[in-house]
Amino acid sequence: MKKLCIVFALIVIHISQAQEKPDSLIMQKIRDEGMNRSQAREILSWLTDVYGPRLTGSPEFNAAAQWAKNKLSEWGLSNAHLESWGPFGRGWRLKKYSATIIGRQRQPLTSYPKAWSAGLGSREVEGEVIYFNPETDSALETFKGKLKGKFVLMGNPIEVQAAFKPLATRLTDTELLELANSDSPRARRERMIRRPTSQQALLMYKKWQLLQQENPLAVLTSAPTPRSQAGSVSVMGATVPTHPDTPYTSPYRLQAYKSNAPKLPAQVEVGNEHFNRLIRMIERGEKVKLAMTLDVEWTSQKDDSSYNVIAEIPGTDLKDEVVMIGAHLDSWHGGTGATDNGTGVTVCMEAMRILKTIGAQPRRTIRIALWGGEEQGLLGSRAYVEKHFGKRDSLKPDAEKFSVYFNNDNGTGKVRGVYMQGNEALRKIFRAWLIPFKDLDASTLTAANTGGTDHQAFDGVGLPGFQFIQDPIEYDTRTWHSTNDVWERAQEDDLKQAAVIMAAFAYNAAMMNEKFPRKEPSSGNKGVGYDEHWGCGYDFLHEH
Template sequence: MRQRSTAALLLLCLYLSSTLTLNAQQPTASPNASAQNSQAQNTATDQNDPVARIKDEGLNRSQVMQTLQHLTDVIGPRLTASPQMKLANTWTRDKLTEWGLQNAHLEAWGPFGRGWTLQRFNAQVVAPQNIPLVAYPKAWSPGTNGVLTGDVVYVDAKDENDLQRFKGKLRGAIVLTSPPRELKARFEPLGTRLTEKELLELADAPDPAQRPTARRPTPEQLAQFQAIQKFAAARLQFFTDEGAALLVDPSRGGDGGTLFVQSASVAQPFDVPRDKRTSAWDKNAKVISQIVVASEHYNRMTRMIGAGEKLRMAVDIAVQFNDDDPMGYNTVAEIPGTDLKDELVMLGGHMDSWHAGTGATDNAAGVAVSMEAVRILKTLNLQPRRTIRIALWSGEEQGLFGSRAYVAEHFGTLVTNPTTAPGATAQSTLQKKPDYEKLSAYFNLDNGTGRIRGVYLQGNEAVRPLFRQWLAPFREMGAQTLTISNTGGTDHLSFDAIGLPGFQFIQDEIEYDTRTHHSNQDVYDRIQADDMKQAAVIMAAFIYNTAMRDERLPRKPQRAN
């Protein structure tokens, strides 16, 4: 009996063990996925509810990832004024037309300057040993006219006087421009979502109009900041005057092969006003070839030089400058309205990107979501009262150029008045265009791949009750937070600057600042598909609700100028 009982017990244990193992191997749905699955199952039951239909179409028959894949994998990086940017303009115009939108066209702005295309690149240390480098040229950097091989000089000068140690030693050299960046172990995840505490802090944020004026820097702080700027400008001018052949910067952030890279720098005095500065894309800009190297490789080179090693590098940069058309372009298309067709609701995001990745999270994600939102509305034949206009901007990365030009052309411009006395605050006057009073709102998406968690009200308290009602159907999908706070850095600011309602959605961070924003890792693989679907249905619902109201969205009170 004991033997049989023992055998039976062993068999029972084996059965339970295998059952537990099989259960452990089954994928566990995330809270986000569970909520979306629940929504997808429930939306099919009420076909009289436009929002339910939007959710059903957007979650169960989404095309957002196909759109995003074409923009990133097929077209690739979309630097402003580059051939890839213009290809993206025409492809999105044609796709929107295919989906049934009307008046799809490219709208020019500018002139901007030269386009730039990287044709070939390779960088490595060739002596005293071969070290292939993780690196990337800066945008608008000139090429090297074949393989450039030269001595590596590490300029570790601390101030302008210290630069004189290197006078006469940089002609034809490859220059390491900056101190190494310390890399520490990461004990926090690269990818995060907004916590309940962070969302509560956003919800409880004070009205930006009531905040005390930001404290001005002390004279000592201002002097220190200007000294840093002045030395950086003097150092770049020194490299230019001394005839350096190539400048090598460490990545400003990232590790493990991630590097962040943007535009080449142009030597000029540090105190030139912003609107008078020469940019790398200006046709007559004089620019030294420049690359960014992953910090691990850059740091090693500085240590080797410090140990007495004589380094030589071989770098091959082949580029093409595109001078045939100095203009930038926005893609614009419409779903015509009915009884309020002369009024507008707008949505969009910037389509231009930096060049080291494929501009997936910044900002093919926002473009694909915006396009998916209008596709959903057209597919469902949800006819809006107001005309819905989608705009996909270029020139955002260089300073919101595309959206600012569009707003100035269609809605209005702030014109600065001459000051009445030295030191007086400049006053400005809003010169409105006829369409200024016709726009209800503009909705923007440009904070990466993260799902929408709510809306920045941009100081417009009057829209809170409306937006709270519109977010209610998406509470189980994680979107319920409204914050009176402003947020910046993207194209809704062009509308907000002249008093028009412009909104950016609150999004989960995911890996935006830690891994993808302006980096070589900003690629399709870092996109979260479920988050994109969720964002598209919320944007579609907000656009539809705005288009169907009897009144335009309320505008916030204007500050006196």
């Protein structure tokens, strides 16, 4: 009897392992549909060219969300809807902007307003440019009473270097090998901004306090990012003066989009070269003026909220269990949100279209989520996880029905593998799933974590959530959070490959005999920059 039980157990294990292998016929169908009849190019054009930048809370975001919901429904997905979360804050849109340097000659100023910046009205305003860069408290005092009604140029000159390295790159074999051999909790550090010293941070806070009190026409800044070095303008949200000792998670830390945000001067980000030129002109005694039109519109929503787009392909025998794929729909406003993250949205929508088109019948329900508020701190995904699955120390019953979440948000680059978030139990699973796509250059697995995007909302509460390894292309060097984040920077063939792999991973996870393996709680691995208050990483501040 004992021998019989052992034999039976071995048979069950063998059958289970066999069933976990990808269905080669379905993999072939997914690949054929995705590579030969892709709609990725069209999806991305609608998102970026028609609906454009999708700032959280803006009318443009809401219009794009409605379009995505309708398109998913048109393809035959079930339960397509907008799910609200919030409250978020004020909607904002840029109606008109222009800026001209007035010196011995006139020159258009390479620049772009920050999101949620105050406006100057619909008419052009002209004013003197003041260079404001005090390095001590005593120097700061000398500016009191001198900034009102001026354009204030704030910050150090930017050292602009020649680009001897190519802007567009793919991961090399050496880099992929380093990833594969890494057991570090942090794989990607290059985007982390050097934090100022406590004295520097306190002085910066005092500068912004003075600017808030003086009420200049506008504050002009410039960031020394790789994108701005390459000719883009790196632009995000307006600054709210906050004491440096205030934790990011504190309710006392105000954001420019909040309805209770203080009155702030207009804020504009300037291209490095023009920022430096203005400083040099002033240092040489030139009386420099700017002529600027900055007209903005503040909008509100009935429930002061924003939305996630949700739709699904219902499962069969395990339909109460769910596999999720997703990407954030919101973007910054300087470009059209193409590689951050229109490409991720395109990959996920195309993956669902592929599965629906080939008539896939997954055992588990496959659900797509297009998140809002990622750029402000994973707001949409965190709210969704808390509402449906709970918190890390108090998971809800539906968490037991959740299998896995796959995310796409690292630009236009094709998939090269998977960050396993320290979960070694799934190495063999992912290895088997990647084998059919080895010829598409997707074969690397790393134990390392990656952060800065919506998979952290799941991983942070102990649910399996993963981001794919992707080729960087021009993400850090040209497009990320910049005015060059536009349709032309997307790589169509890379999107096709990524959508095929996303569809395959979603289908394979939905067909498993068991739910996805979870990390052992005793491992102590809470992911990158884990924060107990939010239950997710906080390095999104410097990432996406």
